[in-house]
Amino acid sequence: MKIITSCLVASLFFLGGCAATVTEAGYYWGDYSQTLYKYTKDPNETTLAAHVEELEDIISTSDEKGLKVPPGIHAELGYNKARQGNDTLAMGHYEKEMSLYPESRLFLERLTVEADKGSDQS
Amino acid sequence: MRNILLLLIAGIVMSGCAAVPVTDTKQSAYPAMYTDAKPISMIIVPAINESTAADAGDLLNVTVTQPFANHGYYVMPVSIVSDIFKREGILEGTQVKGIPASLFKKNFGADSVMFMTITEWDKNYAVIAGNVSVGIEYVLLSTETNEVLWSYTQHVVVDTSGGNSGGGLIGSLIVTAITTATTDYVPIAFQVHQRASGALPYGKYHPKSGQDGADNVVNIAAKDAALSD
Secondary structure (H helix, E strand, O other): OHHHHHHHHHHHHOOOOOOOOEOOOOOEOOOHHHHHHHHHHOOOHHHHHHHHHHHHHHHHHHHHHOOOOOOOHHHHHHHHHHHOOOHHHHHHHHHHHHHHOHHHHHHHHHHHHHHHHHHHHO | OHHHHHHHHHHHHHHOOOOOOEEEEHHHHOHHHHOOOOOOEEEEOOOEEOOOOOOHHHHHHHOOHHHHHHOOOEEOOHHHHHHHHHHOOOOOHHHHOOOOOHHHHHHHOOOEEEEEEEEEEEEEEOOOOEEEEEEEEEEEEEOOOOOEEEEEEEEEEEEOOOOOOOHHHOOOOOOOOOOOOOOOHHHHHHHHHHHHHOOOOOOOOOOOOOOOOOOEEEEOOOOOOOOOO
16 A cells, blocks of 8 residues: 555656656666665676666666756766776766766866876876 | 645654754745855765764765755765765765865865765664664755755654655655565665755756745754854
């Protein structure tokens, strides 16, 4: 009964019938918290790859559904690409984050500068 | 519809709280959030974990982005932010306490900074049921003026014994079934933030931004609101 009520309440919230995983602000997050938690608890190549895959899936699913990619997803994916040495892909994602969310600009520009410094030192 | 939700919110909050909560409209509870001081972006610093559970910090840190972003704010990517802090030798919020809020504006471009203090994360086991009792305080400061924009004390008992406790349905929720076999605390931490974010006025990226001033809220300001001092 509780579950039925819950579902009714939940379904009233979402505009689309099958959009149960899209929030009121219009975001799709997939399993973001879960994969991030697994990576945070046990940072290794496998957990990182799973989280990066999740970020990529959030972007492609959002695109398919015509949704705005949630805050931070492009930034996080770009950050991971930068750490893998793929600066071109990283910049592409940072640019997308900045065009979706202009308030991320200062942060991402500084991040790029810091990353450059880091690679100069190493 | 709204009334049902308010009842739900009130029921949840009141059930876990010893103090008599004051019901207020959002606008009178958090007036600064209805002025130009309302932030668009927030940086969330790693939680201060005063509970006895070592894992509570990670659980609440990784799950905080979604509910607050869903509420209409640009949340600076928590995983990148925590990496930056780690490089600076900062592992949890206590170390950030003395830093002037304006530095978060200068270095991250964030309009606001949110501190979280976990006061309780206690797992209780019983024969047929289990729950987690969670206490958490949120303080949102303006990085322009250092003033407290919003603060909230959350004390909830989240059922871990299967099914859905019904409490996580406020606002925008991914309904997650919690199973008894292996208790997954990620959705529980998520629900805790979800409930608290419900008391925050909607941000710019939410369709109801600026329209919720008359909504009722159970106003439980964090007692340690002047956290940055």
